[in-house]
Amino acid sequence: MKNFKVKAAVLSQSFIVMAIMIASTVLANIAQSFPDASLTAIQMVMTFGMVASFPATLVAGVLGNTLNKKYIVLVALVLMLVGGLLPAFLHDKLVYIYASSLLIGAGQGTLMTTISNISTELFEGDERSQMYGMQTAFQNGGSVVMMMVAGMLARVQWTQAYLAFGIILVTIVIVMLWLPADQVAPKKQVAGAQNxxxxxxxxxxxxxxxxxxxxxxxxxxxxxxxxxxxxxMGLGDPSTVALAMSLSTGAGVVGGFAFPKIFKVLNRYVLTLACAVTAGGYLLLVLFPSITIVFLAAITAGVGFSLSIPLGIQAISETATPEQMSSSMGSYMAFTSVGAAASPLIINALAGFIPNADEGTVFLTSVAFLVVLTVITVFWSIKTSTNKNTNEPPVPE
Incomplete structure (x- = not known):
């Protein structure tokens, strides 16, 4: 029972860690409320959260060496709760939405790093791989629930979608009751932190x-x-968007649970598969634009994400020493935040080079981007998978 409670406490954090995706369901409504804002300015509602997540992941990695991770988790949850509820009450200026995203992102970044460190410390071997997969599954499953709730609330008024962040209160209670402070920061880790x-x-x-x-x-x-x-494209309203995003995260649940088995077969090639599947879904969206294909692209994106993120965590757990683990996870999560934050800037800029741009141009740009990355990951997988027996992938030159 004790082990069940610990796992429940860890997985409850994963359940709400992607709550920032709630904002993605009402971006079109935000654009309508602020007609003078540019496309990039509207997308910055999501990007600001990712920008804040970047330093938070690094700070969390450093603090994880010296402070008890249970208290770090609680601070992260409070930041997400306060930031998430803010737009429900203050929403007449875009800056309030930005402030909300910053607080949510700071909490999310802190939580992502700390969750990974907790799982690495508390679990070993196959159980650790299973937890990585389950964390991704719960992460996506939580997104499904929160975005579906947000979609229904948004039918009344788009600002009410942010009330879905109230679910975080349940996680706070579970963490306070079941996450053991003494096991999260063992003495040997604290001692190691001195070096x-x-x-x-x-x-x-x-x-x-x-x-x-x-x-x-x-x-x-x-x-x-x-x-x-x-x-x-006139394909739906916020509830349709919520359904699409929920399908994406729902597919991520399946991918998360399937990760351990897929990893045993493909090893590092899991990342190649993730890139190819995601690119394939976006290509279909460009070639056959319809709401059905939107849902299909959402599913492929969810599968790709649920395979790529735990693969990185798995690779790091095999590479870094226990003393390096906290900082390594912080650095890794920072890279994910940077990528998400830079996405609209890079993809929009590259899309500008494509003539006769339309609604699908950004997706076509992403397809080309991911295809190039797929080729790169093939070479990386060849080089690192040959060392899987030693669990020490070499440092690329």
């Missing part, structure tokens, strides 16, 4: 982080553009 400056992040971690960063640049196109695409 933290010597525990440098391995070069291979940075390379893995760059690959995941690039994947997030291509992957994030869907969450950033789905609402605007569906609205511009």
């Amino acid at each position: 933290a400056p010597k525990a440098k992040v391995p070069g291979s971690v940075y390379f893995i982080g760059v690959l995941i960063c690039l994947f997030c640049i291509g992957y994030s196109t869907f969450s950033l553009n789905a609402s605007l695409y569906i609205a511009s």
